Structure formats: C-alpha cells, structure tokens
Amino acid sequence: MDNKNKEVIDAIEAPIYLKYKFTAGLAPARFLSQLKQGVLTGQRCPKCDNVYVPPRGSCPACGVATEEEVVLGDKATVQSFTIVSIPIPGNPIQPPYIVANLVPDGANISFIHLMSECVNEEVRIGQRVTAIWKPREEWDFAMDNIRYFKPLDEPDVPAELIGHLSVNGTEN
Amino acid sequence: MVKDSLLQKEYELGFTYTRSTGPVVGKFLTGLKNRQIFGNRASDGRVIVPPMEYDPETFRPLNDFVQVSDAGVIESWCWVSKPRSSHPSAVPFAWAMIKLDGADISMIHHIVTNEQNRVVTGARVKALWIDQPVGFISDIRCFVLEED
Amino acid sequence: MNIDICIVAFSQSACVAQAGAANEVELIMPQLEAVYGQVGISNAQDVDFVCSGSCDYLQGAAFAFVAGVDALGAVPPIQESHVEMDAAWALYEAVLKIRMGHAESALVYGFSKSSPGELPVVLSQQLDPYYLAPQWIDSISLAALQARLMLDKGIIKASDMAAVVASSRRCAMDNDKAQLAGQFSISDLLEEPEYVSPLRKADCSPISDGASAMIICTRSKAEEWQVPFVRLSGIDHRIETHNLGMRDLTTSHSTRLVAEALSIHNSSLDIAELYAPFSHQQIILEQALELQAETEINPSGGVLAGNLMMASGLSRVGEVFNRIVAGEAERGLAHATSGPCLQHNLLAILESV
Numbered sequence: 001m002d003n004k005n006k007e008v009i010d011a012i013e014a015p016i017y018l019k020y021k022f023t024a025g026l027a028p029a030r031f032l033s034q035l036k037q038g039v040l041t042g043q044r045c046p047k048c049d050n051v052y053v054p055p056r057g058s059c060p061a062c063g064v065a066t067e068e069e070v071v072l073g074d075k076a077t078v079q080s081f082t083i084v085s086i087p088i089p090g091n092p093i094q095p096p097y098i099v100a101n102l103v104p105d106g107a108n109i110s111f112i113h114l115m116s117e118c119v120n121e122e123v124r125i126g127q128r129v130t131a132i133w134k135p136r137e138e139w140d141f142a143m144d145n146i147r148y149f150k151p152l153d154e155p156d157v158p159a160e161l162i163g164h165l166s167v168n169g170t171e172n
Numbered sequence: 173m174v175k176d177s178l179l180q181k182e183y184e185l186g187f188t189y190t191r192s193t194g195p196v197v198g199k200f201l202t203g204l205k206n207r208q209i210f211g212n213r214a215s216d217g218r219v220i221v222p223p224m225e226y227d228p229e230t231f232r233p234l235n236d237f238v239q240v241s242d243a244g245v246i247e248s249w250c251w252v253s254k255p256r257s258s259h260p261s262a263v264p265f266a267w268a269m270i271k272l273d274g275a276d277i278s279m280i281h282h283i284v285t286n287e288q289n290r291v292v293t294g295a296r297v298k299a300l301w302i303d304q305p306v307g308f309i310s311d312i313r314c315f316v317l318e319e320d
Numbered sequence: 321m322n323i324d325i326c327i328v329a330f331s332q333s334a335c336v337a338q339a340g341a342a343n344e345v346e347l348i349m350p351q352l353e354a355v356y357g358q359v360g361i362s363n364a365q366d367v368d369f370v371c372s373g374s375c376d377y378l379q380g381a382a383f384a385f386v387a388g389v390d391a392l393g394a395v396p397p398i399q400e401s402h403v404e405m406d407a408a409w410a411l412y413e414a415v416l417k418i419r420m421g422h423a424e425s426a427l428v429y430g431f432s433k434s435s436p437g438e439l440p441v442v443l444s445q446q447l448d449p450y451y452l453a454p455q456w457i458d459s460i461s462l463a464a465l466q467a468r469l470m471l472d473k474g475i476i477k478a479s480d481m482a483a484v485v486a487s488s489r490r491c492a493m494d495n496d497k498a499q500l501a502g503q504f505s506i507s508d509l510l511e512e513p514e515y516v517s518p519l520r521k522a523d524c525s526p527i528s529d530g531a532s533a534m535i536i537c538t539r540s541k542a543e544e545w546q547v548p549f550v551r552l553s554g555i556d557h558r559i560e561t562h563n564l565g566m567r568d569l570t571t572s573h574s575t576r577l578v579a580e581a582l583s584i585h586n587s588s589l590d591i592a593e594l595y596a597p598f599s600h601q602q603i604i605l606e607q608a609l610e611l612q613a614e615t616e617i618n619p620s621g622g623v624l625a626g627n628l629m630m631a632s633g634l635s636r637v638g639e640v641f642n643r644i645v646a647g648e649a650e651r652g653l654a655h656a657t658s659g660p661c662l663q664h665n666l667l668a669i670l671e672s673v
Contacts, residue, residue, distance in 0.1 A: 009193055009201040009307035014454055016187040016445055020380035020436045024179040025343025032179055056390050057346045063363035063393020065349050141179055178341045185380050197450045220566065222451045228561035248472070250464030251517040258441050258456040267461045269469075269565060277565040280457060280465070293472050309454050 024141075027057035030069065032141040038133060040146075042107045044068040050108040054143075073167050074131040076102040076149060077157045079110045083120050098123050102149055106167030113143070117150035126156035128169075196225045199237055205307040209299070211275050212237050218276035240274035243298035243318065247271050247278040249291055260310065266291045270315060284314040291317070324539040325415050326549040327670065329358035330638035332532035335499040335626025338435045339529035344374070344384045347431050348391040351533040355427070359535055359545050363393035367535065368423035370400045371414045372430060373407030374630045377442050379433040388431065399423070406430060406595075407532065408633030408656030408666050414536055415555055425537035430631030434527045439629060447660065448562050460524055462660045463598040464516045466569040471518055475570055476603055478518065482509040484599040485522045485624060492621025499526050499626035523599040525627035532631045534638055539673075550644045550670050552637075554582040557656075557666035564661060575608040575655070575665040582667055589615045590649035593636035595657045597623055604662060605655060615653075619643065633657065633666065640670045 003009055024032060027043060031054045034041045042051040043066035045059030051070050052059065059066055081100035098120055101110035115123060117132070129149035139145045154169075161171060193201060196212065200222045203210040211221030213236040215229060227234055249268040255261055261284050268291075269278040283297055297315040305311035331354035339347060356362060364370050370392060376384045385402050392398065403409045407430025414426035434442075440458035447453045470476045483506055492501035504522075515521040542549040558574035558581075560567050567573070579585055592615050596602035602622065611617065620639045623632045633656025640652035651671045658664040 003205070003307045004304075006307070007202070009198045009205060011190050011192050012201065012308060012450070014189060014191050014449055016189070016453070018185045018377070018380060018437060018442060018445070020183055020185065022181050022183055022380060022436055023341050023343070023433075024181075026341045026346050028343065029179040029341050056387070057343065058349055058390045059393070060390040061393060061395035063349075063352070063365075063391060065346075065353075183380075191449055193450065201450070220563070224561075224563055224566075228563065228566055248465045248468045250461055250468060250519070251514070252461060253514075253517075256438070256441060256456075256458065258438075258444070259458075260455055267457055267465060269465055277563070279565060280452060280462075281455065282457075293468070309451055 025057060027055040027066065031055055035143065035145055036139050036141050038136065038139055038145065040072045040074065040104055040131070042070045042072055042104075044070050051106060052109055053104060053107045053111055070106060071167070072104040072106045073169065075152065075169055076104040076129050076131070077162050077165065078115075078123065078125055078127040078129060079103050079162050080125060081115065081123050083123075096120055100149070102129060103163045103165075105165045105169045108163050110163070113146065114148040115150065116148040124156065126159060126162060128152040128154040128157065194225065196223050196234070199223065201307040203239070204309070204311040205305045207242070207301050207305060209240050209242050209272060210237050211240050211277070219274060220277045221272055221275040221279050238274065240272045242272065242312075243296065244270050244272035244275065246283070246291070246293055246295045246297060248293060249283070251288060251291065261314065264288070265314070268297070268315065270297060281312060282314050283316065285317050287317065323419050323421070325418055325536055325552040326539050326542040326673070327534060327536050327552055327637070327641045328542050328545060328547050328549045329355035329535040330532070330641050331355050331358070332497055332628075332631070332635050332638055333530035334497045335526070335528035335530050335628055337499065337526065337528065339433060344379070344381070344388045344431055344433060345391045347433060347529070347531045348388055348429055348533070351429060351531045352391055352427070355533045355535050359547055364398050364427055365393060365396075367425040367427045368399065369414060369417045369426040370398055371402065371410040371417075371426060371428050373403045373405050373410040373634065374431050375404055377437070377445065378439065378629055379436045384433075406630050406633035406656050406658050408637060408668070409557070409658070411534065411536070411634055411637060411668070412555055412557065412666065415552065418536070418538060424541045425535065427533065427535055428634060429531060429533035430628070430634045431531035432628040432631050433529050434629050435529050439527045443660070459660060460516050460519065462564065463524070463601070464519045466661045467518050467523070467598065467600040470570050470600055470604075473570060476600055478510060479506050480603060481523050481599040482506040484602045485509050488618060488621045488624040491619055492625035495620050495625065497626065498621050499528055501621065501625060519598065525597040525623045528626045528628050530628045530631065532628065532635045532638055534634060534641075548645045549673060550641050551673050552668060553671045554669040555666070556581050557664065559659070559664040562663070567661070569661050570604070572604050572608040572662050572665060575605055575662070575667070578665060578667045579609050582669060584653060584667065584669070585610045589651055589653050591616045591619055591640060591643055591652040592655070593618055593620060593622065593639045593652070594655045595623055595633050595636050597627055597657070599624060601662055609653070609655075637668050637670070644670055644672050
C-alpha cells in the first residue's frame, strides 16, 4: 500500500512479525529422529490398538497417551488423492502433480505426501505405492527425507481394507 | 529406540495484514501525514487523543474532531534500559503517557533523550516528526523533552 | 431455573520456565488424567461438555487449540468449545452451558506454552492495531506505566510492592507447583535493580509453561459421583475500554462492578486467590474488592510465583477449591484477569457444602 500519494488515509500496512523457537513435541521429536535414520514410525494406542503416523503423543479417539513405537514399512496404500493443476506460490514442484493421503502398512491413519513416477490419470484409491528416499547423506529431521511415493506392481487393496493392513502388507 | 531429544527450530511468523482504518482512525492518520494531531470530543466533553470511534460510556459514535498540539505533558512514564528488538528505539528510552495540550486523555508513545533524569511526571515533551510522514503512528518518530 | 454448579476436580501441572519438548497435547493429558481420576471417569466422553482456554500466539503454533483436542478422545464426536482467553472464561462458558440445562457436567482446561515466544511482545499484539500494536509496547512496560501512576499519586510505595512479592515467595514455599519461592525481606527486594522502572523483575510474574484442568457439574451429578465437591455460588465478569488513557489505571473499575454484582464487599471470605501478574496490581485488586483483614490473600503464592498464561485464572479457582475441600476454608474468592493493566476481570465465589 502506498499512502504517500493519498489525500485521505483509509488503510494501512500493519505487518506483524513474531519470532519463536518452535519445539516439536516429545512424540513428534521421536518420530523425526527416526526419520533422520531413514525409518518411518508410528505409535500404538494402548486401548484401541490403532497406530498413528505421524504420532502426536495421544490417541485422539480414546484420549489416552501413546507410548509404544511401531516401525512401519516403506509400502503404503492410496486412501485418497488429488491432481494439483495450479502452481502454489513458493512450491518448487511444477503442476500437474499428485498429492495423496497414504496409509503406510502397519498404520491405521494416513498422512499426506507426494506421488511421482506415475501416470497421473491412472492413480486410484487402493493403489499400492512405496517410498522413494533421498540419498542417505541428505536425511534430516524432516518428512521430505522421503522425496515421494511411486506406484508398485501389486494388486490394489479393497477400499474396506485400506488402513487395516499389517506391517507386512497382509490383511490383519 | 531413539533417545528423546529436544528438537527446536527458530522461525518467524508473519501476519502481513492491510487494515482498513475507517473514518475516525483515518482522520487521525491523515492528520499525522500533515504533521497534525486530531482527537475527538467524548459525550462528557473530554477530548480523546488519538480519537475513538465510540464513546466508551454512551457507546455513541464520536465525530466532533478537534486538533490538538503536538506538545504536552508526561502523565506517566517508565524507563526501558534494555530495549527489546521489537521496540521502536535501539537505545534506552521511556514509554510515556503524554497529555497533549488541548487533549484531556493521554496517549501512549515513547520519549528518547540522553538526559534520563529529566524524564519525570509533569515534564513537557514535544513530537519529533519523521522527514516524510506517511499516515502511520510512527510518523511521530518519538517525543523529545522541551528545553527548560 | 436455579441450578447449583459444583466443582468436583482440579489439577494443575508445575509451573516451569521451559516445558522442554512437550507439545500442547502432552502438556494437557496428565492434567486431564488427574481430574478423570479424581471423579472416577475415563475420558471426555464421560462429561457432557468440554471447554478450553488458550492462545495460539503464545507458542506460535497455528490451531494448537484444535490440536489440543487430540488429548480428549473425541470419537464419537463430543460437544467442545474454546475461548481465546484464560480458561477461567472457559469455566464461565461451561457454567452457562450447565445453567441453561444443556449439560450436567463439563471439563474445563487451559494450557500455556509461552516459552517458545517472547511473551511480553506477543501480548503487545493484542492491543489496538492502529495506535498501540504498531508501537510494540510490551505488557511489562504498560504495567510499569500503571505502577508509576500509583507511586506518583501516593497510593502505594515501592515497599508496598515488595511486601506483595515477599508474601508471594513465602507462601509459594508450601506450593510444590510454584516456580519462584523463598524467604525474602522487603529490603532485600528493594535492593534489586529496577528492570523496567519503576518495576523490578520480582514485581513481574515469571513466564511459565504448564496446564490446568477442572471438572464441574450439577449438584445431583456430584452426589452421583460421590466425590467431595465445592459449590460455585457466583461467577461474573466485566471489561473496560481498550483505551488505556481513558481508564483510571490506579483502580479497577471493572473488578469493583463485578464485586458489587456478586455482593462480595463486606461478605465473609476466608481466602482470596487473585490473578495479579504484577505486584502493584494485587494492591489495586485488594482495594477494589475491599478485602477484610481476615481474608488470606494468595495462599498459593499467586501468579508472581508462577504464571500459566491462559490457565492461571482457572488455577485461581482451583486453588480455592483445593483449600475448601481440604477444610482449610469455608468460603473463598477467585479472580482472573485478561488484557493489559487488568482490563478484564472475572470473579468466582466458592463455598463449602
């Protein structure tokens, strides 16, 4: 806003910048530390047995603390997806690309990640995918240690079984 | 099992809003742009500076604008010996409630001086304007002590 | 319809300068477990309504208050609400919910993770966005302007402020949740250098991380649960203009109005827990409430001993509850505040049954 040439002020730029030292949380910190080692982990609810990824330290369904760490595989199932066709400011990825809800084998809820090395028009719910990791020397405390997920040549998972596979990819 | 670690990251949150002023705040800020300070008259006759949109007692809109002086008297003050990075002054300064001549309500701004011992309640101060006011509260760079 | 509101459980974490890695969920959960345990229920499904108080700007995590719901067990969905204020106002909302007959019981909690940011500066951004917020005047400086007005007018002396601090530190020695405690003489405290003059560091509440939680319900529900309970016989609040220049900062007009509405003046009170983030503000409150000599003020040490921003108000109510349940008091007053220089004030009266 340039108020220099305005005779009557009717709006102002009033930007607010606040500095923080963000802390990840105990459960997310453990998750990110494992991710730095190239391992995807979740936490199991002691009450309902559901495995959450990324873990936040509680089972949001039961309202109890989660402690048990569960190592998950690299394989996952597409629970939902969208094809992004518009550029997002600040995002280096060129559209069109796929953003998907993926449930890793052994977990009961999905997280959001990218899909690539795929035919966008053929991406579907139930499709099997696997994580493509960055080179080990680039691993950090970050979800983008996994560059993206790419399709696997495996049979689709029926909708009712998505989110219910064991860590071996078999039906629980 | 990985050892629990305290993962921390410094970052800055920005809220880059443009705010509509409305006619009352707009009148005040337009005044600043012209190196003038406007207040408005409350239902009980008191002149409020900076102006308020509504009377805090009767809740009626306030439209009766009054120009006041850019000099006045310290009503209260505190001395900031170690300014924070967000503060408007990098050198030690005083926040103050200042009752401008012609106003009945004091406004909050800051005073910069190297004579800390002269910052006392009742002392007279005057506005130091920036070179090219733009219609913002910081058009008053700070207040300075008037000469004795 | 006149429904008696009762408090049946309260828990508060220790006030710590830095809660380390713990996120909002991890801060809240131990307090929720504690209050569930006091009543003998298992999670938020066992109450009719949940209301929390917090402010995401403290830790700079957008929608932290929504993330906090992960602590509750909200499957199947629960009735839940939030105030971007101290949880004492969440308590107020929960009381209304029960009074309206929409709930028989409610869980109330507040949490504070202030350590990731610069709290006094964060609070500057709750001021009016045209005249004050762009000047970045912090909460301590505003309180200092208020203290100066009182000193200049002879309402208080620096030694009165130090006496408030000394009392807080002394009382806090019996409070294992306190962050600051110890024996200090008035002269010790006055020897400390001024921080933001006329305030010394000890005149300002510390910045604390933590959480507190409470369960309230109707009298019949409390009797059904068969737990000790305290009657919340009154609760009300008033706010003053945001324009600091228009307020008489040397008194608390809004506190006085609430006290009148609740007929507190000249009533018998064994204890009062006052939310005074700065020492001189405790004196303002004592005067506005016209507290009698027999009323013990801030037996917990108050917030000068530890200040869980957005939970300390609820904790004041909880402290009074604890003492009445323990048989140390019959009738007590809790106060909560919000905004700069005691802008907004809430009072609650608690009575033994």
